Amino acid sequence: xxxxxxxxxxxxxxxxxxxxxxxxxxxxxxxxxxxxxxxxxxxxxxxxxxxxxxxxxxxxxxxxxxxxxxxxxxxxxxxxxxxxxxxxxxxxxxxxxxxxxxxxxxxxxxxxxxxxxxxxxxxxxxxxxxxxxxxxxxxxxxxxxxxxxxxxxxxxxxxxxxxxxxxxxxxxxxxxxxxxxxxxxxxxxxxxxxxxxxxxxxxxxxxxxxxxxxxxxxxxxxxxxxxxxxxxxxxxxxxxxxxxxxxx
Amino acid sequence: xxxxxxxxxxxxxxxxxxxxxxxxxxxxxxxxxxxxxxxxxxxxxxxxxxxxxxxxxxxxxxxxxxxxxxxxxxxxxxxxxxxxxxxxxxxxxxxxxxxxxxxxxxxxxxxxxxxxxxxxxxxxxxxxxxxxxxxxxxxxxxxxxxxxxxxxxxxxxxxxxxxxxxxxxxxxxxxxxxxxxxxxxxxxxxxxxxxxxxxxxxxxxxxxxxxxxxxxxxxxxxxxxxxxxxxxxxxxxxxxxxxxxxxx
DNA sequence: GAATCGTTCTCGCTCAGTGAGAGCTGCGAC
DNA sequence: GTCGCAGCTCTCACTGAGCGAGAACGATTC
Numbered sequence: 001x002x003x004x005x006x007x008x009x010x011x012x013x014x015x016x017x018x019x020x021x022x023x024x025x026x027x028x029x030x031x032x033x034x035x036x037x038x039x040x041x042x043x044x045x046x047x048x049x050x051x052x053x054x055x056x057x058x059x060x061x062x063x064x065x066x067x068x069x070x071x072x073x074x075x076x077x078x079x080x081x082x083x084x085x086x087x088x089x090x091x092x093x094x095x096x097x098x099x100x101x102x103x104x105x106x107x108x109x110x111x112x113x114x115x116x117x118x119x120x121x122x123x124x125x126x127x128x129x130x131x132x133x134x135x136x137x138x139x140x141x142x143x144x145x146x147x148x149x150x151x152x153x154x155x156x157x158x159x160x161x162x163x164x165x166x167x168x169x170x171x172x173x174x175x176x177x178x179x180x181x182x183x184x185x186x187x188x189x190x191x192x193x194x195x196x197x198x199x200x201x202x203x204x205x206x207x208x209x210x211x212x213x214x215x216x217x218x219x220x221x222x223x224x225x226x227x228x229x230x231x232x233x234x235x236x237x238x239x240x241x242x243x244x245x246x247x248x
Numbered sequence: 249x250x251x252x253x254x255x256x257x258x259x260x261x262x263x264x265x266x267x268x269x270x271x272x273x274x275x276x277x278x279x280x281x282x283x284x285x286x287x288x289x290x291x292x293x294x295x296x297x298x299x300x301x302x303x304x305x306x307x308x309x310x311x312x313x314x315x316x317x318x319x320x321x322x323x324x325x326x327x328x329x330x331x332x333x334x335x336x337x338x339x340x341x342x343x344x345x346x347x348x349x350x351x352x353x354x355x356x357x358x359x360x361x362x363x364x365x366x367x368x369x370x371x372x373x374x375x376x377x378x379x380x381x382x383x384x385x386x387x388x389x390x391x392x393x394x395x396x397x398x399x400x401x402x403x404x405x406x407x408x409x410x411x412x413x414x415x416x417x418x419x420x421x422x423x424x425x426x427x428x429x430x431x432x433x434x435x436x437x438x439x440x441x442x443x444x445x446x447x448x449x450x451x452x453x454x455x456x457x458x459x460x461x462x463x464x465x466x467x468x469x470x471x472x473x474x475x476x477x478x479x480x481x482x483x484x485x486x487x488x489x490x491x492x493x494x495x496x
Numbered sequence: 497g498a499a500t501c502g503t504t505c506t507c508g509c510t511c512a513g514t515g516a517g518a519g520c521t522g523c524g525a526c
Numbered sequence: 527g528t529c530g531c532a533g534c535t536c537t538c539a540c541t542g543a544g545c546g547a548g549a550a551c552g553a554t555t556c
Binding site for chain 2: 005009012013014017018038046049057058059060062063064065066068070071073074077098100104107122123145183200
């Protein structure tokens, strides 16, 4: 069972990038000597790092392995030029997300100085039902994913969050029909978003590309064509990329 | 011992992003059933991914953990604006690397369409003795690192590669004295580079920032001040970032 | 339908991993 | 300088979690 190693690695998070031995033992529930032994082995491999008697941090070997994740690194490298194009064209926040379980996982974001601060962050997760990219991903997920989201209950973030299952189903049908999703102040008051699907080599939706802006700064519907264009270009580039890596 | 899990993860590389069960067993030397069991557990955690009976790939949980590595993600986020500035100013390849063991590990690179193709790649590794960023990192490493590089033998990549220990030591002393390192066709014929150190909160050199260009395109020495400026700006931003994260 | 290869799954066996506790280190108070 | 405390490091007797051979299953090719 790899559960002890997994527990150690899962102890780290965006707000806890560095943890002492005692922290790790407390968080994981493992005995201190077990924690020490496993952490030392992870340091020897490079998965964790530690300066003399300082706290443990995620090491470069895990960073390196992370760059090998096709749905992280490769997707992002292929999508980045189109995200930059979309940013140049709109000067709004650009997000690229994939579905991971029952959440939207943000693979990359581009923000300018004048862009509104958003809750999304590279490596961060947000719910599927309340974000633009999330709705795109949910609309194109297997039916059991939507069932699990509905069964697990949908949290209300603002008065506008869609929490009625029927309402959500109808909205997702609209997303599939029109190829674009909107979220109006559903995750954060004042924030609007529009997102479109990114397809992989086999036509399956592998990611969503979206814009987030402040209410009053622009017309979501007028921005939709630009988002869809960037998403379609990304899809095409992914298909070319797949052919290149297959023939390697 | 985490060695079996580590062996499985180490099987993946830039040229092998997807591996079958049989591939994994062969590469790691583990029995097929052991490989199957451990790989299934990694999939359940999210460290690996697998579509139906398809190959295994690095999963988003490892990508996510990788984003938590301070020497990867945080360093890169802080350095990125200065790398972009340097790229805008010079239109040459910009590299950010850290020392990992006895190699330079590339945290990020920026290239333009007109930039020369380089051997370095985000997540890639190159030797310390034959690259600009590598010499910076080696010049500021503990003495035992240089000893290990020298004892391990230094590979010659071109007729200009510095492989004499005495020659390298003198070059590294120059790097420390002038705060900048050069590599002239030492890793690739036709490629020149200039790099400068990036310091962390305590003044220790934590990374190197460098430019790579084609022989004949520009004067390395005239580019050095721009590289040093970007490196100093990055150092200062890192120090500010460290104070922010400490007070969290 | 048979052969082959790759994958999945079971379960008897055993040794690799466990974790209590002793020892060590660093720090602050007095 | 000494003492107490907290955190960390290390050892080793013990045992049950992990191991992996081999049977069963599925896909592909002939």
